Amino acid sequence: MMHSPELLKGTLQTILLKVLKDNGRMYGYEITQRVKELSDERILLTEGALYPTLHKLEAEGMLKTEVVTIGKRVRKYYSLTAEGKSLVKERVNELVDFIKTMSSVLKVEFA
Amino acid sequence: MMHSPELLKGTLQTILLKVLKDNGRMYGYEITQRVKELSDERILLTEGALYPTLHKLEAEGMLKTEVVTIGKRVRKYYSLTAEGKSLVKERVNELVDFIKTMSSVLKVEFA
């Protein structure tokens, strides 16, 4: 991940889950490209963070996968499970709360 | 530090600098209490993070200190140097930018 590096810590799961919620079924590389686009090149997910996190969310039952072969190329599509869908809401709410708290502490408007 | 723990990562310097800017000269323990109050009990700075960070900012010339003895008790007051004042602006801007980016990626309003 990139962009004011330290700040991104702890937001990766939230980003992955929310992008999957908004876009449905996606594969890893596709997610990196979508996030890059949505963030105007500011958030560049690194593979070393991306894949382990996807695997972890899958192991926890938040994501389900489907392997599709395109020519000789393998793609692993991820999508949210029912549990994953609740987790998205939780994570996004957490982030919104956090931002509100930071806004009070720093007396800054994030409008 | 506490509260959705991972999200706080990378925000400690920003919090310390901004609170010092807004309140002038403060000592460590006082900062923890002020942040606790401003965050409505949601951000509880831990000493293990607080003191090393204050020392680091001092070593970098961002903060200057003044030791005051109250009875037999020693207090170390911190305040911003000129360099520290520019750093506050930089850090706060970084955070605002980051929040804006997150807002685009997650399609969430932080109002």
Next chain:
DNA sequence: TTATATACATAATTCACTTATGTATTAGTC
């Protein structure tokens, strides 16, 4: 008198990330 709050400090540990490395296919280009 004894627990809690005040006040500082540092060492050991954790863990989400970055960086580095590896494999392989597909598309563009010179």
Next chain:
DNA sequence: GACTAATACATAAGTGAATTATGTATATAA
């Protein structure tokens, strides 16, 4: 036809900002 860049996955080693744990000491309230 050869080479580079983009696509697509994966994992291991290393980093660094935090937490947790520990230590010292004074002041205050029950």
